[in-house]
Amino acid sequence: MSGLQLKHIGLNLRSSDELEPGEAEIGLYGFWIFLMSDAVLFALLFAIYGTQLAATAGAPGPQAEFKLGSAFVETLILLTSSLTFGLSAIAMKYDRTRAGLIVWLCVTLVLGLTFLGFEVSDFATMFRDGATPDRSGFLSAFFALVPTHGLHVTAGCIWIVVMLAQIAVYGTDARVKLDLLKLGLFWHFLDIIWIAIFSVVYLQGKLG
Amino acid sequence: MTDAAIQYALFGRLDAKAFPFVRAWENPNLSEIIGAAAGAMVVIGAVALVTLLTWKRWWRPLFLDWLTSLDHKKIGIMYIVIAGVMLSRALIEAVLMRTQQSLAVNAPGIVAPEHFAQLFSTHGTIMIFFMAMPFLTGLINYVVPLQIGARDVAFPLLNSISLMLTAGGAGLVMISLAVGEFSTGGWSGYPPYTETAFQPGVGPDYWIWAITLSSLGTTFSGLNFAATIYKKRCPGMHLTRMPLFCWTALCTSILMIFAMPPLTLATALLALDRYLGFHFFTNDLGGNMMNYVNLFWLFGHPEVYILILPAFGVYSEVISAFSSKELYGYKSLVIATMAIGVLSFTVWLHHFFTMGQSANVNAFFGVATMTIAVPTGVKVYDWIWTMFRGELRFTPPMLFSVAFIMTFVLGGITGVMLAIPPIDFVVHNTVFLVAHFHNVLIPGLLYGMIAGYQYWFPKAFGFRLSEGWGKVSFVCWVVGFYLAFMPLYVLGLGGMARRSQALFDPDYQPWLLVAVIGAFILLAALATLFVQLWVSVRDREHNRVPVGDPWDARGLEWSIPAPPPEYNFATIPRVYHLDAFYWHKARGDAYKLADAYDDIQIPKNSWVGPLIGGAGAVCAFGLVWHIGWMSLLGFATAWLAVIARSFVRDTHRTIPAAEVKATEARWLALAARTRPVSRQLEESSANLGLAEPFPPEVAA
Numbered sequence: 001m002s003g004l005q006l007k008h009i010g011l012n013l014r015s016s017d018e019l020e021p022g023e024a025e026i027g028l029y030g031f032w033i034f035l036m037s038d039a040v041l042f043a044l045l046f047a048i049y050g051t052q053l054a055a056t057a058g059a060p061g062p063q064a065e066f067k068l069g070s071a072f073v074e075t076l077i078l079l080t081s082s083l084t085f086g087l088s089a090i091a092m093k094y095d096r097t098r099a100g101l102i103v104w105l106c107v108t109l110v111l112g113l114t115f116l117g118f119e120v121s122d123f124a125t126m127f128r129d130g131a132t133p134d135r136s137g138f139l140s141a142f143f144a145l146v147p148t149h150g151l152h153v154t155a156g157c158i159w160i161v162v163m164l165a166q167i168a169v170y171g172t173d174a175r176v177k178l179d180l181l182k183l184g185l186f187w188h189f190l191d192i193i194w195i196a197i198f199s200v201v202y203l204q205g206k207l208g
Numbered sequence: 209m210t211d212a213a214i215q216y217a218l219f220g221r222l223d224a225k226a227f228p229f230v231r232a233w234e235n236p237n238l239s240e241i242i243g244a245a246a247g248a249m250v251v252i253g254a255v256a257l258v259t260l261l262t263w264k265r266w267w268r269p270l271f272l273d274w275l276t277s278l279d280h281k282k283i284g285i286m287y288i289v290i291a292g293v294m295l296s297r298a299l300i301e302a303v304l305m306r307t308q309q310s311l312a313v314n315a316p317g318i319v320a321p322e323h324f325a326q327l328f329s330t331h332g333t334i335m336i337f338f339m340a341m342p343f344l345t346g347l348i349n350y351v352v353p354l355q356i357g358a359r360d361v362a363f364p365l366l367n368s369i370s371l372m373l374t375a376g377g378a379g380l381v382m383i384s385l386a387v388g389e390f391s392t393g394g395w396s397g398y399p400p401y402t403e404t405a406f407q408p409g410v411g412p413d414y415w416i417w418a419i420t421l422s423s424l425g426t427t428f429s430g431l432n433f434a435a436t437i438y439k440k441r442c443p444g445m446h447l448t449r450m451p452l453f454c455w456t457a458l459c460t461s462i463l464m465i466f467a468m469p470p471l472t473l474a475t476a477l478l479a480l481d482r483y484l485g486f487h488f489f490t491n492d493l494g495g496n497m498m499n500y501v502n503l504f505w506l507f508g509h510p511e512v513y514i515l516i517l518p519a520f521g522v523y524s525e526v527i528s529a530f531s532s533k534e535l536y537g538y539k540s541l542v543i544a545t546m547a548i549g550v551l552s553f554t555v556w557l558h559h560f561f562t563m564g565q566s567a568n569v570n571a572f573f574g575v576a577t578m579t580i581a582v583p584t585g586v587k588v589y590d591w592i593w594t595m596f597r598g599e600l601r602f603t604p605p606m607l608f609s610v611a612f613i614m615t616f617v618l619g620g621i622t623g624v625m626l627a628i629p630p631i632d633f634v635v636h637n638t639v640f641l642v643a644h645f646h647n648v649l650i651p652g653l654l655y656g657m658i659a660g661y662q663y664w665f666p667k668a669f670g671f672r673l674s675e676g677w678g679k680v681s682f683v684c685w686v687v688g689f690y691l692a693f694m695p696l697y698v699l700g701l702g703g704m705a706r707r708s709q710a711l712f713d714p715d716y717q718p719w720l721l722v723a724v725i726g727a728f729i730l731l732a733a734l735a736t737l738f739v740q741l742w743v744s745v746r747d748r749e750h751n752r753v754p755v756g757d758p759w760d761a762r763g764l765e766w767s768i769p770a771p772p773p774e775y776n777f778a779t780i781p782r783v784y785h786l787d788a789f790y791w792h793k794a795r796g797d798a799y800k801l802a803d804a805y806d807d808i809q810i811p812k813n814s815w816v817g818p819l820i821g822g823a824g825a826v827c828a829f830g831l832v833w834h835i836g837w838m839s840l841l842g843f844a845t846a847w848l849a850v851i852a853r854s855f856v857r858d859t860h861r862t863i864p865a866a867e868v869k870a871t872e873a874r875w876l877a878l879a880a881r882t883r884p885v886s887r888q889l890e891e892s893s894a895n896l897g898l899a900e901p902f903p904p905e906v907a908a
Contacts (some may be wrong), residue, residue, distance in 0.1 A: 022439070033465060037427055040469040044506075048477070048488070048499055055494025057487070063492035076742050137494025143475060144486070162851055165591040175857065 008032075011089050011178055024178055031182045032087050038152075042193050045145040046200060055137030062205025067122060070143075071202040074118045075194065078153075081111035082191040088180045089184050098172060101180075102186060105160055108187070112157045119150050142201065149197055152190050159183050217698045220835035221410065224390045239320035243306070247386040258288025261630065275372075276813040278364035278726045278776055280349050280506045283371050285668060287346025288661065290378055297382075298334040299734050301327045304690070306727040307312060310720040312710040324410070325392030330381065334393025336380040336511070337422045342651070343657040344518040345374070345429050348457045351664060353435065354765035354772065357781045357788075362435035364811045365853070366428050372821020373425035379825050380418040380832075384411075388832070391415035394707065396504055397478070399489035399497050400794035404482050410713060410832050412482065416475045417828035423471045424824075433457055442764075444783035448542070451763045451787075452535060455542050456521030458726035459549040460514050466553070468511035474503035481833075489804045498563065505556035511551040515649065515725035517545060519656020520587060523609045526663050527591050529761040531598030532902070534787060536591040544590075551580045561632045569600040570629040577627035579603055581620055588613060601887055603759070604678030608659040611686045612651040619647030622697070627861025640700020643693045650689050658685070658737070666758045666897070671751040675891045677740035684733030692726025694721035705850050751898030755879045760887055763786035769796060775808045778872040793899070799879045805869040819849045 006012055008028040055060075084107045091100030123143075126132075133143035163183060166176050224230050232244035261267050274282055304319065305327050310874070311317040319327065353361055362366050384390045391411040393402040397419075401413040420898040437458045441450070449454040450458075478500065480486040487495040535541065557565070557573040591613060600606070622644040626632050635641060655736040658681075659821035666672045699719050704711065744751060764781055767789040779802040827842025829835075885892075886898035 009496075026435060026439045030363055030366075030431055033431045033434055035757040037431065037465050037469055038465055041473055044470055044473050044503065048473075048503075051496060051499055052488075052494065055487075055496065059493075084616055134478075134487065135493065137487045137496060140480070140486035140488050140494075142489075144480065162854060166855065169855065170857070173857075179854065 011181060013093065013181065023174070024181070025057075025059055027178055028154055028181060028185070031185055035185060037173065038189070039193075042145075042148070043094070046196065049141040049145050049201065051141075052137045052141035055141075057136035057138070059135035059139055060126075060129055062201075065126050065129060066202050066205045068121055068126070068202060069205045071198055074115050074122075075198050077115045077118070078191055078208050080135065081108045081115065082188050084108045084111060085187045090170060092177060092180055098167060101172070102164065102167060105164060107181075109157055109160045109166050112153055112160070116150060116153055119146070123147070127130040146197060146201065149190065149193050152193070154187075156183070156190060158188055159186070181196060216834075217836070218716060220589065220830070220833040220838075221860075222387070222833045222835065226833075228386065228389075237320070238318050239323045242319060243323055245861065250382055250386045260793075270468065271818075272813065274608050275818045276368075276609075276815050278360070278368050278811040278814055278817075280353050280361045280367060281531075281774075281776075283367050284346045284348075284350030286371055286372070287342040287349060290375055290820045291343035291346060291657070294334050294338040294342070294378055294381075296337055298331050301331040301334075303676055303727045303731050305331065305469055306720070306724040308709065309711060310717070310724040312486060313714055313717045313720065314712055315710075316709065319709070322392060324534045325394075325707070326390045329391045329394050329397075329411075329415065330384075333391075333418070334378075334572075336395060336515070337419060338381060340515050340653050340657075341422065341426055342374055342378070343649065344460070344653070345426070347522070347657065347664070348433055348460070348518060348661045349429075350668060351434065351455055351660075351765060352457050353369050353440070354768070354776060355454050355763045356435065356437065356440060356669075357764050357777060357783065359776050359808070360779075360811065361432050362440055362442075362711060363432050365814055365816060366432050368814065368817030370425040370428040371430065371823055373428075374423045374821075376821040376828070377418040377421035377425070378826030380414060380828055383829065384414040384418075387828065388414065393410055396508070398473075399478060399481065399500050399506075400495070400692075402482075402493050403492070412478070413832040416479050416482070417831055420475050421824050422477075422830060423475070423689050426464050427468040427472070430461040430468065433461035434465060437461070441781050442620050442777075442783060444481060445788070446783075448539070449783055449786050449788070452517070452519075452524035452538065452545075453521035455545050456524075457516040459460045459545050460517045462553065463514045463549055463602070465516075467514065469507075470503045471507035473884060474507065476498055477503075479831075488788075495565065499564065501560055502556070503586075505559040506553075508559060509556040510552045513548055514657075516652040519612075519660075520545065521662035522605075522656045522663070523591060524594075526605040526609045526659050526762065527594050528787075529663070530601045530603055530609075531595045532601075533594055533598040533761065534762075535590070536593035536596075537586075538786065540586055541590050544586045547583040551576065551583070555580065558627055558632070562636050567629070567777040574627050574629050578624050581624050583618060588617060595655075597800060599887065601890065603662075603891065604675055604682055605659040605663040607679065607682045608662075608685075610654040611658075611682070612655045613698075615651040615655075615686070615689065616648060619644060619651065622649060627717055635700050637706055638700035639696040639704050639706050642706050643696035643700055646689075646693050646696075649687075650693075654662045655685065663759070664765070666751075666753045667765060667770045667772070670754055671744065671748040672753060672891075672895065673744045673756060674740050674747070674751075677743055680867065681733055681736040682741060684729050684736055688726050688729030688731075688733050690726070692723050693842055695723045695726075699723075720885045750893045751867065751895075753895055755875075755882050755897035757789075757899050758890060758895050758897045759795075760890070760902070762790035766790050767792070773868075773871055775810055775868070778802065778805060778868050779849050791905045793901070796901070800874055801876055805865040805872070807865050808863045808868055810863065812859055812861050814853070814859075816849050816853045822854045823849065 002030050007025040009032065010028065012080055056142065088101050088104030088108060091104055095101065131139055133140045163176065163180055166179070170176055214722060228240070228247040232240040246660055259272060275287060277283065305324065308319050308324060309315045349361070349367065353359070381390070390399060391402065392408070393407065393412055393415070397412060398416055400406065437454055477486070477488045481488050481490060487493040489495050489500045490499045499793070524541060554575055554576045557569065558577045561570050562670040579723045626635070626641065662673050662678055678695055699716055702716065704716055717794040753770050756768055767781070768777060781788065789798065823842045823845035825842070827839045827846065830838030830842060879898055882896045882898045883894070885895045885900045886900045889895060
């Protein structure tokens, strides 16, 4: 039965994969708490965004600036990257070779970078239109909320690169596996935040 | 490139005028000279410290034994050292402010308005973020793992990083004395006053980045403690068998996790306003300063309970130990603690009743605020019932606890008064409010921290603190408090605005004179604490308590030697009952050799913590002065350290079972030949840390 018992929320490793007993349980638990704290941060950014929606102060507003098509493509890319990360985690747990893990991680990385490319290009268009954060309270709130998510994705991409380097150096030892589990939680968390951004910022701004 | 551009690239906004010495030289008035003297104290202090370390050859031990250590006990002690240093500075500032006010009735006094505003801003900022928070974090760090039977916290390296980020923030506040100036916007830093339009200088930037470093450290501490308490308890230590201090530490940690992000966000958004021209809180272009006020107090009110709950935990431990009784109403205390934790998120609006929302909104938050008095009242009664018919010993920690109960109830009552919006409208922004929050925070935090420091000091260092000096200090803290703050209630009702640099009503002066006398007595109280420490270190050979249980106390932390070995417990204990160690003592099976000992893995020292803290401070200093290369350097160093660390695999070292067993056997042999001491003689040198077995009828 012990094989079926979950020690923490999310994908569990096999017990033989642990460096010392309880390490996964404590480490992943701590990471969940960190994500909770990060979620509070995003919740507040959303709240600020909500209060600043009307504060356009004559600067370009959501109707003029948001491109639903591009935001939809970004959504698809990021959701797909969550799927590919999930595939990499399954490969890590069940495959004997490391090929699946590495390939899926690389695909995730490429998708993450593509997402960032689309996002930066969106911002560049807004800047060209004169929709810069120093123009209005609304644009300030937008450029606090969405790029904070973007910075998280950037951090996630750097983390993937670091993990690929660790796999190259150490193979998949217990530490690498545990860190990949945490990275997975982080990546999926960013997906959830993005869904909220897509709904609250883009859909509401364009259709609401 | 022009010379000016090169200079800006290298030094940002930093120039000769930044140094208070230059300002005092060019404009030698009393206020500038006081500022320069304060700056000089920082410089002289730093030079003296470096000289002492070099002369005594303490650099190596400082780094190898302390700063790089991941031992929760050493990290806890370092936190409390930071708190002591910062307390000294902020208390001197308080005395300076009260001196100014007592002199400045229809007179200029000794410090200029700008300087006075810096004084109250640094006083508040330091007392909350760099005195109270490090003090309670230090105590939790030291005590909680020992009380739950753990060898360390859940994440020892993160613990070191938290400490060093806090130290970096504290360092930044100290540097602001000698380079530049501090914010004049108070500890809460309300915009739009703290925006560039009104404060173009570096003051608010120092405030923003010092707070940011500290709040990051605190978030990580909260995460770490929560994971420790949920996941690292020894077998049998159910949540409901934890000492009450662990419960309050848990509640405080949860509050830290949820309440620090609003602060981090508030300061980050203010920084975006100041650095990149955003409009979150500005007067124009859609800025809304109420967003800041809401964010700040979403943090600020839970913060009050972050501060007070650990002190409540200390009182629970101290009152139980020195009443020689089990804590009365353990479950009600736990429920009250958690209830306070939840309610603390529902009252933030009472910090701005007067800001124009509707009466119904005010009424809701007023009622919610009053509700908090109920669980707090439950606690007060529980402590009183714990003392009832106990064998009371009035050691310094116990004296502080009793003074707390009396004084805190007064502060609580004025708190309920302020929770009534009509009353708040009348005394809003007067020193009545200042009197109220000092009346809750000094007994509700500072007395508790001092009590905890005196109570656990023998555990940490192996010798008792002088009780005589402890009692002198106690008298000064209590008398000083009443003299310094009761007059402020009168003055507040008389309409004296808080943060006033000059006053124009001669009727205020007698009360202000009483207050300044109180302030000086409080300074004397702090001095006596240092005297106590010095005397106790000098006489340590007479005060040793090596067996480790000087107060006939109850938790697991007393079941190990004083000072404890670095691995805390030779074998992980098993717990069967609340007050685990007392239960063993009552059954007569404490101090027994275990059947078997195992190798113990403990984390190796790491430079990552000091590196990240230092890099964080460098980055922040660069940001304050707009020195781009310096900020980038600090930022990159901190993150590279994190990445590099993730490649390190050899992070633990092993202490062989034989060594553990030998150490344990030596200590048990010492315990066996030590003469037990009765409770009545615990303040004498007969106390070697082994409590006399007690008659079973008192065992309760």
